[in-house]
Amino acid sequence: MKVLVVGGGGREHAIIWKLAQSPQQPQLYCAPGNPGIAELATCIDIGVEEVQALADFAEREGIDLTVVGPEAALLVGIVDHFEQRGLRIFGPKKAAALIEGSKAFAKEVMVAQGVPTAASAYFGSLEAAKEYVRAQGAPIVIKADGLAAGKGVVVAMTLEEAEAALDMMMKDKAFGESGAQVVVEEFLTGQEATIMAFVSGDQVHLMVPSQDHKPAYDGDQGPNTGGMGTYSPVPVVDQALLKQVEETIIRPVIHFLAGNGSPFKGILYTGLMLTADGPKVIEFNARFGDPETQVVLPRLETDVLDIFNAVVDGTLDQLNIAWSDRAAVCVILAAEGYPASYRKGDLIAGLDQVGDQAVIFHAGTKRTGEGIVTNGGRVLGVTGFGADLKAAQAEAYRLVERVTFEGVHYRKDIAEKAFRS
Structure with a gap:
């Protein structure tokens, strides 16, 4: 094949x-x-x-x-x-992928289906958006409506930060037309979790959960990125929570899309905030997450090709999909300056240091006459495996120490939240 x-x-x-x-x-x-x-x-x-x-x-x-x-x-x-x-x-x-392509559309779907999510409003006018933000106060979340490579979200802790974010998106057009309309959301607190699902029309199979780390620096500080690391399993997500997410979030959304004439086939990614009031949707994506895929797929025991074919053919319900108990932790090695302007062209050393309990996934690399060099903001994803998260984390960071390039930046606390829960 x-x-x-x-x-x-x-x-x-x-x-x-x-x-x-x-x-x-x-x-x-x-x-x-x-x-x-x-x-x-x-x-x-x-x-x-x-x-x-x-x-x-x-x-x-x-x-x-x-x-x-x-x-x-x-x-x-x-x-x-x-x-x-x-x-x-x-x-x-x-039409179905619009669940990711427009945050405003995703909000409309959730409101229509009673899906728990942050209170929000969306605006095509800069002044109207600023008026709303001033009325709501900070902290508050500003999101570009369209695609922005995971960087179109600003968690503003002050009104000044919120207004600067609106100017950046709507006036300065940092994300082009993706920021012509913005969604302004209430600030939610809690741990985040990602639950991806294989979906074929009304057939759903949830994957094992993972947790992403968006902010650039340790302790969830700094600007949002496309993701600085992930881990799976997630101790705060149990089977009861997974069932709740499937029944109250995923199924209502795919039911709406099907009734709208756009049945969903593929991967539905649900980004959640686990609040004191229960799980609330932060975002939907219409494909595998990055870097969540780098810890979820290593735990898949069923032939992924069988799953892809079953989704396309509408026979997903006929498959018994199995997952490993082993843990996985992925640490992103980023270029100096990411997520703002960053270096390129630096030679990468240590790519041959992988053992049998880790794998290096290339993200932003390029082969030259000298060897493999950096060619993106997120350069490599180093995934370690183990019987538990402590062992997987140790494997990931063992390899991280051996893979180097000029200006390499990575978070040193990926998966630490799992040990505090």
């Missing part, structure tokens, strides 16, 4: 890595891929939004299944285009 994965980051490396373990031994391709992925798959120089070229390649090569990694491809309608051409593809159509 020939499988094409669309994307070139750490999430896609994790997907390819898991597909490479399939007993079906699929022939793997990735567009555009990266140096880590190139060790497992044939990389194709086609961008993730070049839908026509990707479909042409899939048709020409006889690709049996395409798996979409990034949200940008989903929101330009890659699934719609492939299906129109009779090509099998894993991921939601554009």
Whole structure:
């Protein structure tokens, strides 16, 4: 079987890595891929939004299944285009992916279905947004409505920070048209958790939970990033909570989308705040999380290729999906300056230091004549495994110490919250 994965980051490396373990031994391709992925798959120089070229390649090569990694491809309608051409593809159509593409739309869905979430309002006018913020007071959360690579959220602790965030998004257009409209939310407190689910219409299978770390610095300080590390399992998320999330959040949302003429097929990612009043939705994504995938897929025991095919074919309910009890901790190695402007082109040393209890997922790397160099804000995801979170954390940081490049930055407290709960 020939499988094409669309994307070139750490999430896609994790997907390819898991597909490479399939007993079906699929022939793997990735567009555009990266140096880590190139060790497992044939990389194709086609961008993730070049839908026509990707479909042409899939048709020409006889690709049996395409798996979409990034949200940008989903929101330009890659699934719609492939299906129109009779090509099998894993991921939601554009209309369903809007659950991620517009935070305002996601809020409308949640309100309509009574899904617990932060109180909010959205604005296309800068002055109206500022008036609302002044009336609400701080702390308060400002979100760009559209896609912003995980960086379009500002948790403003003061009114000055909130107004500066609104200016940055709406006046200075830091995120382009994604910030033309903003969502302003109440500030929620509690631990965060991510619950991803395989979804095929009304068929749902929850994955094991994980916890992301968005702020750039230890102790959840500094600006939000695309994610500085993750761990799984999450001690504060038990089976009762998972069942509650499925019944009160995930199923009502996919029911709404189906009734809206856009049934969801693919991965529904639910980002939660575990408040004193119960779980509340922070955000939805329409694909695997990054870097959550780097700790969740390593715990999957069922052949991931069988799952992808079952989602596409509508037979997900027929699968018994099994998960390992082992723990996983992923630490992101970022370039100096990330998430603002950052260095590129620094030689990476130590990539050959991996043992049998860890794996390095490439995110922002490039191969040159000198070797593999940094080529993105989040450069590598170092995932350690163990019988429990302490052991997995130790493995991850053992390897982190051996992988170096100029200006490397990483958080030193990934998974620490698990030991305080």
